[in-house]
Amino acid sequence: MTTDVKLRRYKFDLAALQRLAALNYAAFKPLAESVRQHGAQVIKIGQHLRFALTVLESAPYTTEVRIEQQALVTQLPGLKETQLDVRLYHDAQLAEVVRSQGVTRLQPAYDVPNPRMHHANEKHQVNHFLQEWLQLIKSRGLLQEN
Known part of the structure; x- marks a missing residue:
């Protein structure tokens, strides 16, 4: 008995990524401004x-x-600590993880499998991780929105 399994290719959703980037910008902007004005900061959870x-740039x-x-x-x-580089685009009011x-x-989408073992939607996942991180520090009272 043979089963035809059709692999679904991941379809990049630009609108969803832009919505996420806009939400991340709104949540991250006050924190970025504080770091830019006062220098490096440490958040303890x-x-x-x-x-x-x-601030890198x-x-x-x-x-x-x-x-x-x-x-x-x-x-x-072998444990690697979390490191994200986030770029805020002030004119477009978007924030995205660039590293x-x-x-x-x-990349917006990766073929699976791939040599570096990236998920098909890796870019969306790391930006979603940023959103969850921002929610965590907000829920702990470590991020105040203006």
Whole structure:
């Protein structure tokens, strides 16, 4: 008995990614402004989770901020701490992850399988992760919206 399994190719949804980028911009902008004005900041969540925020670039229409998890306990071999570089586009009011875990130039869609083992929708996933991270720090009272 043979079964025909048709693989569905991931279809990139630009409108969904732009909606997510607009939500992330609105949530991230006050935090980015604070980091830009006061220098690097550390956000502590609980006893064992800290994130350092640093402005990498600042221009009239864009700001790029690095979010980097800081280890508070001895790292496990092979464990890579979270690192995201987020670019805010002030004119378009969008924020997107431009680098994640050292991966630059995230593609909108990847063929699966691929040599680097990226998910088909990796770009959307890392931007969704940013949204969840922003919700976490907001729920802990560490992010105030203006």
